[in-house]
Amino acid sequence: MIYPQKLNSKKSNLLVRFGVLLSILVALILLLLNRHFKPRVPWAAIANGGIIYVWVILFYSIKKNINIAGHVLLQTLALSALTVFIDYQLGFKAWSLDIIIPVLIIIANVTMFVLTIISHKNYIKYAMYQLVISLFSILPIVLYIENITHNKVMCIIASIISGINLALSLVLCARDLKETVVRKFHM
């Protein structure tokens, strides 16, 4: 005999499928209730935004061998999107753009700063995420220039921290950054 008698059949991830189906069902029920009771706050949309956020994070987290810098980037982007969505649902007072996104950018940059300091020998693994976070960090300034946000202080603080972080990365790991760009963008 050269093969095991029982071989695995197709692995269908039933638990995940059941979870997604249940989430869709809950989301639909929430929307129906919302429509029926017509509350002042569209809480069904906010709750559904939360459900989507949870699934995005869950799908990313259940993958093995995930880069820690990848988590930082994903959380920054996902939380930014979620808060903008909630802000929009509550009448768009721009608090997400004035406060939350700059704070998220500050946290992301400080985290990347710490990562760079403690493991700059492995920096090549984080380089790409660092570049994307730096690119995203320009957002508050752009929004301020375009007159969409009004909190100048937060924009400046976020931009300075992001600038310092990028400068430090360039000083410590310029070669790695260049190498990463060459690898990722080879044609």
Next chain:
Amino acid sequence: MKSKKEKKLYWRRLDNSAKIFPISAGRKYSTVFRLSVVLKEKINPKVLENAVNMALDQYKSFKVRMKTGFFWYYLEENQKSPIIEEEKDYPCQYINPRTNNNYLFKVTYFENKINIDIFHALTDGNNGTTFFKEIVYNYLELMYPEVFQEERRARNLEIVEYDTEDSYVKNYDKKAKSNASSKKAYVLRGNFLKLGAVSAIHEMIDLNALKEESKKHEATITQYLTAVLIYSIYEENYKKSKSKKPIKVCIPVNLKKYFASKTMSNFFSYITLEANMEDKNMDTFEKILEFVKVDFKNRLVEEEIIKTMSANVKLGNNPIVRIVPLELKKLLVRLSYIEIRKYTTITFSNIGRIGIIGKYQDYIDYFLFLIAPESVEKIKCSSCSFGNKMVFTFTSILDNNKIQKRFYEFLKERNIKVEIESNGVLDDISTEIK
């Protein structure tokens, strides 16, 4: 403390053939092939793990993982060790790059057998065999150090560094024109096996008897087996349909026979035999064999092989293809690939004799070579030989084995000794064959 080396992880572009595999591959189209060796005794997993790690230290090109770039995937040095497990899946399953510590191959064992499943983006059957043989040599040397002391010393154990050249790009002809046929191929009919099962049926053929029979017809073994295969398809599948499309058999060709190359990456091309059954009135085996011999003669020539290879290189080097972002490439390739694959009925890959040196042969029963079937090419065939045993393997996702059975009966009728082994998926029929 982490070494300075960790900072500079080696990386390389995918070779020209490999570019397409990660873009098109998925659970239903794995592009994985398997090599197995059946030894004369039970496998020791711990020793196997050491043997694999030793082989990886020697063949650096295999110690890599796949990374995603903006335009293409690429390979990067992998600092982890692969995970060796007992066999529990069907052969040639999709290798999820996120499992097995990101390796693009998977080593498993069962009873007396060692398997290596290799994702085609990493290498081809010929180079895969070289690496697999190294694992087998290491395994036997670790199991019996006193027996193989001299052999180990005599073996060339030079470290084969990472590949730096793409032999396709080095050898292709910019002016060569494509010779690809525009005719779609006959697609095998039948119901699929349930739950993603893959059947593997190995027909173990007496090599001397097969050689003699082929010689009688002035054909090579590959030509003879190809003709038997076309005949079996014709009798068991084609005749029952009203299709007028040709039976097209894709035969991979090892390009190292035509060009000097030391690459351990892919370096193969293929020829496609196009049997127009109705037009040429090919209703007997003899007529089919005559056609196969002539078509082989016409197609298996350097000029034709260069044309096929060059067309593929030109496509990979096309500036428009190159600037399309990877995610868009994936979308376009996956949408078009089902259609593209309809230009082949079946693939038959013969890697030939697996040469094992000296005393090592005494510990080996035979080798197996398998390639992954998929939704369009529902059956794929492969073969290799060791000693006087040629193992012709059918891997299939169809729920019947009529073609396999006809193939077996044909050889038996010609007094060629054939034994059957299978993975039991089509058990009732496999036993029926016996």
